[in-house]
Amino acid sequence: MMQNSDSVDQEQNLRVRKLEISDKGKGFIELLQQLSVCDSVSDKEFQDRFNEVSSLGDDHIICVVEDELRGRIIATGSIFIEKKFLRNCGKVGHIEDVVVDSSARGKQLGKKVIKFLTDHARSMGCYKVILDCSLENKAFYEKCGFKQKEVQMAMYFV
Amino acid sequence: MMQNSDSVDQEQNLRVRKLEISDKGKGFIELLQQLSVCDSVSDKEFQDRFNEVSSLGDDHIICVVEDELRGRIIATGSIFIEKKFLRNCGKVGHIEDVVVDSSARGKQLGKKVIKFLTDHARSMGCYKVILDCSLENKAFYEKCGFKQKEVQMAMYFV
Numbered sequence: 001m002m003q004n005s006d007s008v009d010q011e012q013n014l015r016v017r018k019l020e021i022s023d024k025g026k027g028f029i030e031l032l033q034q035l036s037v038c039d040s041v042s043d044k045e046f047q048d049r050f051n052e053v054s055s056l057g058d059d060h061i062i063c064v065v066e067d068e069l070r071g072r073i074i075a076t077g078s079i080f081i082e083k084k085f086l087r088n089c090g091k092v093g094h095i096e097d098v099v100v101d102s103s104a105r106g107k108q109l110g111k112k113v114i115k116f117l118t119d120h121a122r123s124m125g126c127y128k129v130i131l132d133c134s135l136e137n138k139a140f141y142e143k144c145g146f147k148q149k150e151v152q153m154a155m156y157f158v
Numbered sequence: 159m160m161q162n163s164d165s166v167d168q169e170q171n172l173r174v175r176k177l178e179i180s181d182k183g184k185g186f187i188e189l190l191q192q193l194s195v196c197d198s199v200s201d202k203e204f205q206d207r208f209n210e211v212s213s214l215g216d217d218h219i220i221c222v223v224e225d226e227l228r229g230r231i232i233a234t235g236s237i238f239i240e241k242k243f244l245r246n247c248g249k250v251g252h253i254e255d256v257v258v259d260s261s262a263r264g265k266q267l268g269k270k271v272i273k274f275l276t277d278h279a280r281s282m283g284c285y286k287v288i289l290d291c292s293l294e295n296k297a298f299y300e301k302c303g304f305k306q307k308e309v310q311m312a313m314y315f316v
C-alpha cells in the first residue's frame with residue numbers, strides 16, 4: 001500500500017484540531033450539509049451555538065480536519081461526555097456527526113477524527129464510547145475498534 | 159383490559175418527577191443495579207454527580223417514579239439535550255438508563271418514564287429523541303412511538 005507516503009504527504013497540509021469560530025468561513029456548515037439537512041446558518045446563530053457548546057468545555061468538543069493549503073474544513077466529528085450514576089458514577093462518550101468531505105475520502109480522515117474523539121473520551125475517564133451508524137458504515141467503525149452492541153431507536157418531532 | 163383501573167389505583171400512590179438528592183435513600187442506586195454494573199456509591203460521590211448533572215439544568219434531567227406509600231424509587235430514565243450545528247443548529251434528546259424495578263413491571267411505569275422524557279425533549283425544542291436498546295426491548299419502544307433507525311457501535315476502555 002502507498003497509504004503511508006500519501007498519509008505523510010497529506011499530514012503536511014492537514015491539521016486535526018478543535019472547532020474554531022472562524023471555521024464557519026472555511027466551509028464547516030457546507031461540510032455538515034453532506035451528512036444531513038442543514039440550511040444556511042447565520043453568523044449570529046453560529047456564534048450562539050458555538051458559545052453554548054464551548055461553555056461545556058471538555059464535555060462537548062467538535063473535532064475538525066483543516067486542509068491548510070486550501071483553508072477548508074474537510075472532515076469533522078463531535079463528542080460529548082455524559083455523566084451517569086451507573087457504573088459507579090461513570091462517564092460515557094457519545095460520538096455524533098462524523099463526516100468527511102466527498103472530495104477527500106479514502107485518505108483516512110475519518111479514522112483521524114475518530115482517533116481524536118476516542119482519545120479525548122479516554123483522557124476524560126470514560127468507560128466506553130458509543131455512536132450510532134448506518135449498516136453501510138458499520139465496517140468502517142469496526143476497523144476503528146468499535147463493535148456492534150444494540151439497536152438505535154428514534155422518534156421524530158418534525 | 160383492566161389496565162385503566164389498575165393504573166388509576168397505582169397513580170394514587172405514584173409520583174413521576176425529577177430526581178431529588180434524597181432519592182439515594184429511597185433505593186435509586188439499587189434500582190440502577192438492576193440495569194448494569196453499579197457498586198455502592200458514597201453519599202459524597204452521589205452528591206457530587208447530582209450537582210454536576212443539576213448544573214446543566216434542563217439540558218440533563220433524570221426522571222424517577224416514586225412509590226409514595228413505600229418511599230421507594232421504582233422506575234427511572236434520563237435524558238440529555240445535545241446541541242448541534244446540523245439541522246439548523248438543532249437539538250437532539252438522548253434517552254439513557256431506563257429501568258423499572260423488577261417487582262413493579264407490567265404497570266406501564268416504563269411508558270410513564272418515556273412519556274416524561276419525550277415530553278421534556280419536545281418542550282426543549284428537539285427535532286428528535288433517540289435511544290439505544292437491546293433487540294428484546296425493541297417492541298416496548300415501538301409501542302412508545304419509536305422506530306428502529308441505525309445500529310449502535312461501542313468501544314469499551316475498561
